[in-house]
Amino acid sequence: MATSSIYPATYPPSLKEEESAWLVQTIKEWSISHGLAVRPPLAYSEQDPEGSIAGPAPVTLFPSCFPRECFHEALMIQRFYNEAYAAVARDEAWLGAVVKELLDIDDFIAQLWNVHLAVKKEGYIQPLALGLFRSDYMVHFDATLAETKPKPKIRQVEFNTIASSFGGLSSRVSSLHNYLLQSASYPQEAASVITPESLPGNSSIDGLAGGLASAHTAYGPSKSGARQCIIFIVQDKERNVFDQKHIEFALFSRTNTKVFRVPFTKVLQQTRLDESRNLLYTPPAFPDRTYEVTTVYLRAGYSPDEYTSDESWQARLHLERSAAIKCPNILTHLAGSKKVQQILATPQSTHLEKFISEILAARVRGTFAPMYPLDHTPAGLEGRRLATDPGTAQRFVLKPQREGGGNNIYRKAIPDFLKSIPEAKWPAYVLMEMIETPPQTNVILRNGTLMSGGVICELGVYGTILWNMEKGDVLSNEEAGFLLRTKGDQSEEGGVAAGFGAVDSVVLV
Ligand code: ADP
Ligand code: MG
Ligand code: MG
Numbered sequence: 001m002a003t004s005s006i007y008p009a010t011y012p013p014s015l016k017e018e019e020s021a022w023l024v025q026t027i028k029e030w031s032i033s034h035g036l037a038v039r040p041p042l043a044y045s046e047q048d049p050e051g052s053i054a055g056p057a058p059v060t061l062f063p064s065c066f067p068r069e070c071f072h073e074a075l076m077i078q079r080f081y082n083e084a085y086a087a088v089a090r091d092e093a094w095l096g097a098v099v100k101e102l103l104d105i106d107d108f109i110a111q112l113w114n115v116h117l118a119v120k121k122e123g124y125i126q127p128l129a130l131g132l133f134r135s136d137y138m139v140h141f142d143a144t145l146a147e148t149k150p151k152p153k154i155r156q157v158e159f160n161t162i163a164s165s166f167g168g169l170s171s172r173v174s175s176l177h178n179y180l181l182q183s184a185s186y187p188q189e190a191a192s193v194i195t196p197e198s199l200p201g202n203s204s205i206d207g208l209a210g211g212l213a214s215a216h217t218a219y220g221p222s223k224s225g226a227r228q229c230i231i232f233i234v235q236d237k238e239r240n241v242f243d244q245k246h247i248e249f250a251l252f253s254r255t256n257t258k259v260f261r262v263p264f265t266k267v268l269q270q271t272r273l274d275e276s277r278n279l280l281y282t283p284p285a286f287p288d289r290t291y292e293v294t295t296v297y298l299r300a301g302y303s304p305d306e307y308t309s310d311e312s313w314q315a316r317l318h319l320e321r322s323a324a325i326k327c328p329n330i331l332t333h334l335a336g337s338k339k340v341q342q343i344l345a346t347p348q349s350t351h352l353e354k355f356i357s358e359i360l361a362a363r364v365r366g367t368f369a370p371m372y373p374l375d376h377t378p379a380g381l382e383g384r385r386l387a388t389d390p391g392t393a394q395r396f397v398l399k400p401q402r403e404g405g406g407n408n409i410y411r412k413a414i415p416d417f418l419k420s421i422p423e424a425k426w427p428a429y430v431l432m433e434m435i436e437t438p439p440q441t442n443v444i445l446r447n448g449t450l451m452s453g454g455v456i457c458e459l460g461v462y463g464t465i466l467w468n469m470e471k472g473d474v475l476s477n478e479e480a481g482f483l484l485r486t487k488g489d490q491s492e493e494g495g496v497a498a499g500f501g502a503v504d505s506v507v508l509v
Contacts, residue, residue, distance in 0.1 A: 006141055006152055006438045007509055012062040013189035015443070023061055024445060026185050027176065031056035035246060036172040036503075039239040054242065057169055058446040058502040060486050062190065063177040063199060064457045065440055067139060068508040070154045071200070071482075074137050074461050077367070078479040080360040081135050082465035085161060086477075087355035088340060089129065089332040090469045092120075094354070098339055101375065105428040106401050108304040109337065111313060116330045119320045125277050127470040130215040130295060130327035132208050133336075134164035134460045134483070137367065138435040155369040155435045157458060161328050161336030162302045162403065166503060167204040167462050168246030170483035174202035174505040198508045200482075204462050207480025209250035211464025212295060214476045215325045216257050218466060219294035223323070224278045229258040229291035231271070231281055233319070235300040236263050244299055258291070264300040267315035279322035293324040302333070302403040329469070337401045342371040342430040346379065370433040374418075374426040383431045388415050397432050397492070410434075410492040442486060444502040454489035457504060482506070 015023065031037060037054040047053075088095060102109045137154040180186055181194050212230060222228050230251070232244060248259040260283055262270050271281045271293065279293040296319050300306055307313055320330050328336075344351050345368040352361040372383025386392045390412060398409040398417065409417045411434070418426060443452045462480035467473065487493070487501035 005440060006067065007065040007440045008193050010189065011065065011193040012442060013187045015061075015187065019187055020061075020443075020450065023180070023185060024450065026180065026183075027059060027061070027445060028056050028448075030176055030179060031059070031172075034172055034175065035242050036169055036176060037242045039241060041239065042237065051237075055447070056445075057242075058444060059173055059176065060455075060502050060504040061443040061445060061450075062186070063194065063505040063507040064442050064455065064484060064486055065193070065509045066457065066459060066484065066506045067152045070137075070139055070152055071459070071506060071508055073363075074135070074154050074367075074459055075479050075482065077360075077363050078135060078461045078463040079477050080356055080364050081159065082131060082133055082463040082477050083360070083474065084344075084352065084355045084364060085133060085159060085332070085335050086129070086131060086465050086467045086474065087472070088335040088344075089131075089161075089329070090467070090472060091355070092331065095331060095334060095340070098337075098343060099334060102337075102339060102401060102428060105425050108307075109334070109401055111307070112330055112334055115313065115317050115320050116334075118317055119330070122321065124469070126323050126325055127468050128215065128218055128325045128475070129329050129332055129467055129469050130211060130325050131161060131332055131463070131465045131467075132164055132167075132211050132297070132327055132480075133463045133465070134160045134167070135463065136160065136458055136460045138437045138456070138458050140369070140435045141438045142436070143438070152438065154367050154459070156341075156367045157369075157435065158338065159336060159341055160403065160460075162333045163299045164460070164462065165240060165299070166243055166460070166483045166485070167208045167481065168243035169240075169503050170460075170505070171202045171205040171481060172246070173484075173503045174199065177505045177507075193509065194507050200506055200508060202481045202505065204481025204483065205246045205250045206254075207462055207464060207478060208247050209254055210478065211466070211476075211480060212247070212251050212297060212327070213255045213257065214464070214466045215295040215327065216255065218475055219325055222292045223276060224274055224280060224290075224292045226280060226290045226292040227258075228294050229260055229281060230295045230297060231260050231262045231293050233264050233267065233296060233298045233300050234261050235306065236265060238299070260291070264306055264312070264315065268311060268318060271318070273318065273322055277321055277323050279319070279324040293322070295325045295327060296322070297327045304402075325466075331469070336403070338399045338430045339373075339401055342373055342432075345369070345371045369435055372431040374429050374431060380427070384426070387431050388418060390415050395434055397434055398429050399432060400429050405493055408493070439489070442504070444486065444488065446502060451488060455486045456489050457484055457486045459484055459506070
């Protein structure tokens with residue numbers, strides 16, 4: 001589908017060599033001074049075995065354009081989405097029916113479900129659940145309908161319920177672009193588009209910290225008598241550590257809550273359950289101290305690669321059994337699967353109305369892109385037809401039930417990919433129409449190198465929600481800032497950490 005641009009043609013302005021060098025220098029210095037930083041790729045780790053080097057995070061030189069109405073709509077409906085996914089997570093029967101279709105063909109989903117069943121058998125002892133969610137969108141604009149003056153609309157790419165990242169860095173990029181504007185570091189020509197009023201503030205760090213604080217407080221006083229803490233479950237060799245640290249430090253300055261980072265691989269060594277299943281943590285650096293964990297924030301455990309042995313599954317079960325509030329718990333993790341998104345998006349269905357009111361559902365539904373199952377239902381047969389014909393497949397992306405980027409199959413590659421796997425496994429995937437975003441250009445600064453040209457932007461909106469899995473009451477529900485990720489338009493994937501893109505901010509047009 002051809003798309004023509006809806007954005008100002010003269011933005012961003014082209015840069016003279018000196019202007020560009022000035023901007024790059026300013027960005028590098030600002031970034032390190034303000035923690036807009038990442039650890040270097042593993043390739044550099046031999047020169048830095050102690051892991052003490054960090055560099056500026058990949059960013060865009062300019063904020064990218066985003067239609068004002070689309071932006072406000074995405075922020076406005078975040079609380080509706082939070083409510084919907086919290087309700088999905090607590091509807092064990094509905095979620096169980098979805099998962100059942102995947103049990104024999106997706107081992108990872110089956111294992112997660114088994115963790116839930118094991119805890120259910122014994123009885124859950126923590127009714128509260130915390131979600132730090134991120135709903136991702138792209139602007140969809142069908143230029144072939146230009147005569148009818150179509151409006152750009154947001155379409156949801158996916159909904160993340162586990163380890164939604166970049167909320168720490170994205171606030172910083174908004175501040176960086178604002179600084180570049182205020183300090184007159186951009187060429188004069190940019191002034192017609194970027195104004196203080198067109199750069200929205202971004203409170204993702206405080207918003208996410210606020211979500212964790214609400215869980216910490218709602219947990220109540222220590223039951224074991226030990227002082228309390230929050231733990232972040234993290235991956236070994238995390239490059240994106242400062243993204244997480246911003247949230248940790250914001251939480252500390254707000255509530256004095258101590259946060260400890262526990263590698264997923266060390267959960268069983270560093271934590272234990274007492275007889276009431278309170279989760280107790282002893283920091284390796286302070287063996288004489290014990291903390292009672294109020295909240296477990298998972299920034300790990302979302303990928304099958306992380307579950308290298310039985311012990312990894314025991315660790316996940318151990319956390320799930322505990323009295324700590326999990327962010328997310330297993331059912332909420334499962335609610336974030338692409339299969340759930342596809343089922344909610346079923347045309348003419350009332351799945352969504354089961355979870356939120358009709359009025360809210362209509363707003364949320366307005367963001368759904370066409371999606372198909374690949375099973376034996378009529379919609380599934382249609383999906384199979386679209387996915388196996390090279391002529392139609394090129395309008396689609398094929399997605400497994402996975403997170404973290406790098407798992408999808410795009411366009412022309414779909415038919416051959418499906419041929420290469422047993423047909424019985426096809427229902428483990430969902431087929432989604434590609435969102436065709438209006439073209440725009442920007443300059444990406446990555447590892448000191450500039451890349452200039454066509455870009456594709458993805459807006460993520462954060463949301464925090466604390467709810468009771470048994471009674472269903474919602475204790476807090478907030479929109480929590482946003483993220484814009486931008487990649488070169490030659491790349492289908494958008495992962496910043498995976499090496500494809502940059503963190504960006506928004507200029508409203
Ligand atoms: P993950 O959970 O691995 O992040 P996503 O559904 O977000 O999976 O897909 C990864 C990337 O693929 C997205 O960030 C986006 O760049 C691209 N993508 C996914 N779905 C679409 C779509 N419908 N249209 C265009 N691009 C898409
Ligand atoms: Mg995801
Ligand atoms: Mg994604």
